[in-house]
Amino acid sequence: MTDQRSTKASRQLWGRPELYTSYGQNLRMLNTRPKQLAVVAMVLLAATYVPFGLPDEWLHLFATGLAAAIGAIGLNIVTGYAGQVSLGHAFFLAIGAYTASALSGEPGRRTIGFGITFLPVWLLAAGLVAGIAGVIVAPLATRLRGLYLAIVTLGLVFLGLHIFKEWKSLTGGPGVGRQGPVPELFGQRLDRSGDLLTGDQKMYLLTLVLLIIFAVFARNLVRSKVGRAFAAVRDRDIAADVIGVSVTRYKVLAFGISSFYAGCAGALLYAVLGRVEPDSFNLLLSIQFVAMVLIGGAGTISGSIMGALFITMLPRLTQELPTVLPFISSDVTAPLGAANLAIIFYGLMIILFLIFEPRGLFGIWIRVRNYFKAWPFSY
Amino acid sequence: MTTFLQAVAGGLGQGSVYALLALGFVIIYKSMRVVSFAQPAFMLAGALAVSFLAEPLLGIPSPWGFFLALVLGAIGVALLGLGIERTVIRPMVGKPVFVIAIITLGIDIVVRLVANIFIGLDVRPVGDPWGLSSITIGSVQVQERHIVMLVTTVLLVVVLFSFFKYSRLGLAMRAASFNQETALAQGISVGTVFATSWAMAGALAAVAGTFQATGAGIDQNLWIIALKALPAIILGGLDSLGGAVIGGFTVGLVESLVATYQGDFAPWLGQNFSVVSAYVVMLLVLLVRPYGLFGTKEVERV
């Protein structure tokens, strides 16, 4: 049991053209050369070309998407991995957003503020408060299944909305809102343009770095004992219990971690967006996150990132329709103008997408990969 | 006492809208285990169809023209539901229910937007003859439209229940929802079952939408009311028709009573607490009964 890399050292993983010389190597996150290269290339591109080659408006959008991706990973942990479909994500996003806004807000305004603008402090606090809320809510989840759970967590969103609307000193009230978290790092306001970088560039880089950290952590989690336990709880909870996985414990853990991610994402998202209005934390927001997870592919971290970017960018991309299809009016108010068409297109994309590939973007990637693997044979 | 009865009357009227919506949700759930997020759009489409039909039909003496429009509108939305089921939902049979649920959401977005274009900027009257007029029964002022809504709903529920009782469809629906392959192996045409359920749900949503629009007209945000049916169906149990009706009326009553009394007794709960009161009741029920009042418990055995 103690030998680690000696005896059964070299094993070939099925379907992989590589030889592994130790379990450790086999267990690596990126256990093939092509995977390593692809990820390194992606990160380089994201860290160099994007921030310096694209206009600020797009960076802003990317930053939004990257912050959302952290939330999507969180939802994927509880829904995709642990199988507890939650429509309550908006609630946890809100808790994070408000914790951070209150901590970093200017004291003595209409809304509560403590003036702690140092980013790591409010980010962690946002995650922790949301995580604790998740742990408190989780015991419900152990009693409920499937859509019952989904709709109950939806109830959480509605109750949350009510509280946030009423608690004006925290949220500014409906239709008014408050300033989002103030992102400051070592005395530098990250959302304001400086001599070297614009605010959008800084926020983009910030969200990128944080997303990478959160994604790597999530990836570690899901390939560990904990991730396996989540899958067990998801697929067959009685069997999981019988082989020694405490169902309650792992459901609570999944909710806690997921909410922690949601809290951090909420805080970041609104640091990017700049303004928080309590009505935003509604059913639609929750559903958008579910859509991110499903469109990206449930149960994959990279899928969540793709899904989040896709869902955040799609409305903006459809705005470009008139430039591509000149017969569409760019007049916002025209019945079949770009604004309306963009929404229709958004709906259609979701429909077509999931009909064509219910496993999501990740599924498309798998298809492409399998196609090239099997090429030129069919069966 | 008058206040109480007035609140009950209003609650039952509004509850009938929730009950109809809840029935639609439950019928689809019963046949395919999916909560269809397209219901709000069907509701809006139905009200809209009725508002367009009611105008020319109002030549027929008042309430009858409106009811005729209502029937035609319901049939129209039933057909819409049928068409969407056939083209968009059918290919997804057997796929994870949450994927289908998100697809219904896509349908909702598209249908609702098209409806919005027809609604235009102003609130659109639905063409009902009652408006906000009310009659006084004893000392209680009851809105006429609430009486009509309640009566129609009760009639519809009776018709629906006898249909399920005397046709093979009810059982076939449940069978299809639990195990499509085995249902097929018993000779059940699962496709027909699904199509029927979508058509029925569409028609019910159309009626509910029209009723909701009496008294205030059709606004782009009318659909939000459909979400009130969600605590109703959970309360009653996702796959219980009776539960849907009871849940719907419960939500209506709870809301109305909370709106009436909470301001005096528990103002600290916040001004529009009535809006979320249904969810609170739902949570309380679920603490005791995880499958709602009448829902089927999922069987797990090793």
Added chain:
Amino acid sequence: MSEPASESVSLREPILVFDDVHLSFAGVKAVNGVSFEVGARELFAIIGPNGAGKTSIFNVLSGVYRPQRGRVVFDGVDLVGKPPHRIAALGMARTFQNIELFSNLTVLDNLMLGRHHHIRYGAPSAFAWFGRARREEIANRAVVENIVDFLELEQWRAFPVGLLPYGVQKRVELGRALAMEPKLLLLDEPVAGMNLEETEDMARFVLDIRDELDIPMILVEHDMGLVMDLADRVMAMDFGTPIVTGTPSQVQADDGVIRAYLGQEHPTEVTT
């Protein structure tokens, strides 16, 4: 038909005492006053008609059902009222009548799940991965590879179990139970639905487990050939109550057992 194992193997110091257990479901008495003991190296079999309560006994043992009455002492610990995962940690492992594998996971992951309570690190180490989590994963992976070898699962290791043939799935389930390093192994119809070749393989593994790993077992099975050939002792039951307990040949000859369960023809005889 071979001779039953000698008495010496069985009744030393029982690992399990099942004492007057009652379990009923809204009127159906699934287990109705059942008592038995299993010896430390024994292969104990339970037979009985469908619905006799065999699986229910397993469910009581593994904590899925809580009996209304009775005592279940496993390795000196009373199990009644303990949740399944605690019982699992005490060293009770089982397979299921209907395969209960995690069908989206690979064979290796399923087996690693069997190691769950042998892996000690928690969520914080899991996030960090490097260090404790990685070390323990590698160590436990080695244990799991031994089981893969033992059950001849090499060629299937990286497949999601949902795609595997039925017989192999049953083997993986056995492997998952073994990965738990149990003190008692419960097998619920391990060869149902298997062809002869697979049944023979399974018989071989069961014998190996007993001989090489020294794990006592309770076997529930309708394949009388297998039960009679392998078991040290057999308990036959009907309607939740034991009819007779004894050596295979004793049980096989019992009139009550023949009437309720075996029927007139001997199942393994063939008329050509």
Added chain:
Amino acid sequence: GRGDSGGGGGGGEGAVKTDVGVTAEPCKDTPNLTKGCIFLGTISDLTSGPFKALAVPITEAQKKFWERVNKAGGIDGYGVDVTTYVRDNKYNPETHNQVYQEIKSKVLGLAQTLGSPTTAAIIGDLGDNNIVSVPASWTSAWAFEDVILESGTNYCLESMNAIDYAVEQFKPKSVMAVHYPGDYGEDAAAGAKVAAEKNGLTFEAVETASGQDNQAGAINAVNSKKPDLVILTTGPTDAAVIVGQTAARGFTGKYIGTSPTWNPGLLKSPAGPAFKALYLQSGPWETFTADTPGHKNMRDTLGTGVTGNDGYTAGWVWSYPLQAALKKAVANKDLSREGLLKAVKQLDKVDYEGMLPASAGNFTGDANAGVVRETMIAKPDDASPTGVSTVKPFFVGPTAKDYKFDKPCFQS
């Protein structure tokens, strides 16, 4: 990278200085105005917010207003483009801020930023970047903001006048302000409170969020307290629910709504009879059909295709000061953001073509000097295209006349 700032237009000696949002190429719709193109952004409630029925005609009127300016030679040879950067805010401050961030690096100023709470969400940024903006709202906060080019009275004074009028007409004893949260509703409620106190009436404020299903609390408050007069500051759809439902349950008091609370569509709604019986509307200027030169120009420019709506009137009136400021900036040879702001501060008079009192349009400094105090009162009227006809033209009530501003009303 950085945003593509469209600046750098107009070279040559003695040229007009520009930075963001002014290009040297002419606008695509006005190739004849060769000096360049001034891009102005519009953020309005165009699809699904509570004020969409008002916002769409506002935006349309402004488009027509600037078309007319361009036809008449533009701003001294510069064309004005208000159609390229139009965004929908759904009357949500969060969305408002988001779309503002999207367009801010491309425009010189905002031809419209609709709503008080929404504009409040970006006011800091507008000030920091010297982005001169025309509000589509009338909150008293604008009197204290340099970059905001407001027109007409504010909700605070409007409500004071409404109460003074009601006191004169039907002698109410109790007043309730039912209002949206934020700088719109709270401003009106603050004014109502001042007037109620001054007139010795009991006063109560009830806040209500937008959305048809959020009105239960307000309806109950009105029905259980039964005030004699309700000052209503919401959106039209919510007003219909409140007025309709309270009337259906037997409420017989009066309502006076601030101008954006009204929409001609209400008369056709089920609540129509209730509105006719109970409702009056206050307003910052005469309705669409009035007889001033400005009103006439507006109607001519819009053409016969449109049905009257006071959204048009508002959009039209609000545009005059920006036209004046742009003119002054070009005359100063400085069309940069800073230059435009400087021009605004020099503006002591704007020609509203008679749509506002002659004194209106003073942006040089003191809030009390700049503010317009006249309002009018109208009542529902099926015969009028806008659904209302004037019952009392421009007047200043005693409360409003003496009121001194030292900060926005809702902050006191």
Added chain:
Amino acid sequence: MLAVRNLEVVYDDVILVLRGVSLEVPEGKIVALLGANGAGKTTLLRAISGLLGVHEGEVTKGSITLDDEPIHRSNAARIVGKGIKQVQEGRQIFAELTVEENLRVGAHTNIKHLKENLARVYGLFPVLRDRRKRTAGYLSGGEQQMLAMGRALMSDPSYLLLDEPSLGLAPLLVQQIRDLIVQINVQGTTVLLVEQNATMALSIAEHGYVMENGKIVMDKPAKELLADEDIREFYLGLGAEGAVKSFRDVKHYKRRKRWLS
């Protein structure tokens, strides 16, 4: 007569499972289909009863005919309507419905004779009558198997496709099921029987097919199959002299099939 000709079935567009299977089930007969796990027996039954679609499977070649009328393009409901009914492998009952509701669903295509058929099934499986109002999912494994069988009989099918009906049943019940199959066959139902319990299947079948790897590798009258040396060794577990071997001996050797490629 039910006839399968040259059938090829593909799952997920790529997994070729049946490679040209031909088989005949003459009216009024019992035909047994044997084969190792994964040979494709269930797939063949699914193809006949029109249930491939649910599994992303597709008939790519060949035909299935019922009295010379092709049925491999019909949908499942229509095939059941023609009197072909499959008892799926592995207790596919409606777990959340009660026992009696399960039986009533079985009668979907034949509600006229609901009462008689219900009585008949309860007569055959008295346990089911006792458990009538119970949720089917909580039945024991064997009871569920009985329910699946009983449900198929509710529509009086003329062709019954049985997929491992003896799986998980007690020896006594296996005998009863065997008698039952004979009995319904005598009453006029044609049976295609897929079984791992070859002894049982061949003892009542007229004709037997052996399938390996998606192909029929042997096809003989049941009597001859019982005499076949390979069948005796690999399906019946009999040694050369006809003696039953003990599982205790399995350690010493591992059998390998000879006829396979």
